[in-house]
Amino acid sequence: MRAGCDAMTIGQASRQSGVSAKMIRHYEAIGLVSPAARETSGYRLYGPEEVHTLRFIGRARSLGFPIAIIAELLALWRDRSRSNADVRHVAQRHADELRRKMAALAEMAAALDHLVGACSGDGRPECPILDELAGEAPEPVHPAGSPFS
C-alpha cells in the first residue's frame, strides 16, 4: 500500500476511527500517539496507518483499558518479536482489575438493596435508610464489622 496518497484531516480521521477529534489531539498531547504531520496551513494530516492506530486505541478504550496500559499494548503491537504471554498477562491483569471494581460495586449494591428492602416507603417519616446512614441502626445488618475500614 502506498502511503501519503490518502491523507485526511482530523475530522475525517475522527469519523473513520470513531475517536473524537478532541481525544485525538489529547492522545497526541500526552504522547500516546506521535505528533501528526502538518499541512502548510497547520492542519494535522492523518493516513490510514494513523487511523488504524486510533481505531486500536478506541477498541482498547472500549474494553476499559487505561491509557497507560494502552501505551504498553501499542508497544507490544508494534513489536514483532513480542511474546503473546506478555500481552495475555496485561489483559489478564486488566480483567482482574475490572472484577475488583465489579466486586466493590456489588458490595455497595447489596448493602443498598438491604436498606431499600428495609424501608417500607409508605410515606411516613420513619426511614431505616436514613437511620442506618445516621448510625442509629436499630439492628445491625451484618452482626460484625462497621461499614468503615
Next chain:
Amino acid sequence: MRAGCDAMTIGQASRQSGVSAKMIRHYEAIGLVSPAARETSGYRLYGPEEVHTLRFIGRARSLGFPIAIIAELLALWRDRSRSNADVRHVAQRHADELRRKMAALAEMAAALDHLVGACSGDGRPECPILDELAGEAPEPVHPAGSPFS
C-alpha cells in the same frame, strides 16, 4: 445533650468521623456542610453534631452515593416531615446506577475473558488479543470454519 461542651479540632473530628481533614474542608468549601465555627486562632471547631453529620456523609460515600445525592439525603435526614418514600426512591435510583455500572464492567470483562481465552500465551508473537484490538479478528466469536481452532 448539651452542645458546645466538647468542641474539637478538625483532626479529632476526622478521626471520630472517619472522614479525612482534607475532605472535611472540601465539603465545607463546596457547601455540603455549613462552615465550621472558628477558634480565635482560626482553627475550625467541631461538636458532636457536626461529627455526626460527617459520619453520615462518610457512610453515604462508602455506599457510592455522589456528593449531589448526599446533599439531598442530608436534607431529607434533617426534614422531620419527610416521606420515607422519597428516601427510598433516591436510594433505589442509586442502586440502579450501580447496577448499570456493574453491567458495563461485566460486558468488558466478558469480552476480555474471551480474548484471554483465545490467546495461548505460549511465548510466540501471534496474539489474538492484539489481532482483535487491531481489527484483524481472524475468527468471529463462534468459529465458522476457521483454519485455526
Next chain:
DNA sequence: CTTGACCTTCCCATGATGGGAAGCCCCGCA
C-alpha cells in the same frame, strides 16, 4: 524558648472526556 505536631490557605494532580472562545483556513458560490 524550642521543638514538633497540628492547623491555615492555596495550588496542583489525578483520568478521560467534553464545552466553548478567539481566530485562522479553505472551498464553493455569486
Next chain:
DNA sequence: TGCGGGGCTTCCCATCATGGGAAGGTCAAG
C-alpha cells in the same frame, strides 16, 4: 474577487472525589 459557513488551530475551564505538598501561623510540652 469577495463572502459565508464549516472545519481547523490553540488555550482555558469543568467534571468528580481525593490527595500531595508548600508556606506559614498556633499550640502545648519539655
